[in-house]
Amino acid sequence: QTKRMYIDNENDASEALAAASVLLREGETVAFPTETVYGLGADATKKEAVSKIFKAKGRPEDNPLIAHVATKKQLKNLVTSLPVVAEKLIDAFTPGPLTLVLPSNGTCAENVTAGLSTIGVRIPDHPVARGLLKKCDLPLAAPSANISGKPSPTTADHVWSDLEGRIAGLVDGGATGVGVESTVIDCTQEIPVILRPGGITKEQLEGEIGQVMIDPALAGTASQPKAPGMKYTHYAPDVPMWLVDGSAEAIQSVIDTERKGGKRVGVMASTETAAKLHADRTIPLGSDLREIAASLYDALRVFKHEDVDLILCETFDLEGIGQAVMNRLEKAATEFVAN
Numbered sequence: 001q002t003k004r005m006y007i008d009n010e011n012d013a014s015e016a017l018a019a020a021s022v023l024l025r026e027g028e029t030v031a032f033p034t035e036t037v038y039g040l041g042a043d044a045t046k047k048e049a050v051s052k053i054f055k056a057k058g059r060p061e062d063n064p065l066i067a068h069v070a071t072k073k074q075l076k077n078l079v080t081s082l083p084v085v086a087e088k089l090i091d092a093f094t095p096g097p098l099t100l101v102l103p104s105n106g107t108c109a110e111n112v113t114a115g116l117s118t119i120g121v122r123i124p125d126h127p128v129a130r131g132l133l134k135k136c137d138l139p140l141a142a143p144s145a146n147i148s149g150k151p152s153p154t155t156a157d158h159v160w161s162d163l164e165g166r167i168a169g170l171v172d173g174g175a176t177g178v179g180v181e182s183t184v185i186d187c188t189q190e191i192p193v194i195l196r197p198g199g200i201t202k203e204q205l206e207g208e209i210g211q212v213m214i215d216p217a218l219a220g221t222a223s224q225p226k227a228p229g230m231k232y233t234h235y236a237p238d239v240p241m242w243l244v245d246g247s248a249e250a251i252q253s254v255i256d257t258e259r260k261g262g263k264r265v266g267v268m269a270s271t272e273t274a275a276k277l278h279a280d281r282t283i284p285l286g287s288d289l290r291e292i293a294a295s296l297y298d299a300l301r302v303f304k305h306e307d308v309d310l311i312l313c314e315t316f317d318l319e320g321i322g323q324a325v326m327n328r329l330e331k332a333a334t335e336f337v338a339n
């Protein structure tokens, strides 16, 4: 069974971290909080340890994992070289919610990188993650600690409900902060490319290194209607979710139509919009994009079949962390309703 280790205060931290560290050094999997979401960690240098991550999550083995380290020096031990832009980004934004894709030197097990010649590396900024990395003194491969396809976990309870009995340990350090995952930036290209928008915004990156590209696979999906019934792939809530563009009035009219059709409708929206809506269940996400990012995944997990048949979510500005919020919502949504 899964050993749950609590961190309640400064004094208790060392005990929990020591216990977690023992499990990790034995080649077991341990979930722990980072500043973005909970990660499911294992010794990145041991293939058998890493394969336990894929098994516990039900994760496709061709999806590479991020290697987490405590310091820039340890990061350098995993790559063949550090381009100037990467060094600038590390100095400016780490520890923090940024993952750099760099040429791997093969120190990590081959299943961490899914056989690629590059590796995603990240120096997290959370006292528990940092304490654990220091204590176990290993690079930790760590994807988000959820069952593949579900919303990433922002609390220890989310991890527990997905992975209890499937992993060796869980360090319970309370809720995470940023709420969406790290920004992934490919630094092996002439002009760095954002592969996944996240906690560090494009604006922040450009302020430091100038031009940054966005992976074409990410651009413009918000305006493209999704095929109805499109298969759930990522961040999927238990109930279908529609992304609804437009004013509070426009969203209310969709709510009214669906309720007349016999559906129980749940709504996720900014606090301001939520106050204007009447549905079977309403979850206010917060009053600015940072708050919305922080509460997003918990909201996606709250709605259940027992309570609602359909979730409606409003759309948000693409500025700042809004880019990451909309990217996750587009993946979670089954349909896009334009007004």
Ligand code: TXA
Pocket: 034, 036, 037, 038, 039, 040, 063, 064, 065, 066, 097, 099, 101, 113, 116, 118, 119, 120, 122, 124, 142, 143, 144, 145, 180, 181, 182, 183, 184, 195, 196
């Ligand atoms: O905030 C985060 O990044 C969290 C916490 C736990 O650190 N981790 C996380 O890991 O979100 P995961 O596995 O859920 O997402 C890793 C992303 C995937 O989209 C993966 O495809 C990409 O990073 N990735 C990893 N290594 C890569 C590589 N060598 N080249 C391109 N993409 C890579």
Ligand code: MG
Pocket: 143, 144, 152
């Ligand atoms: Mg994930």
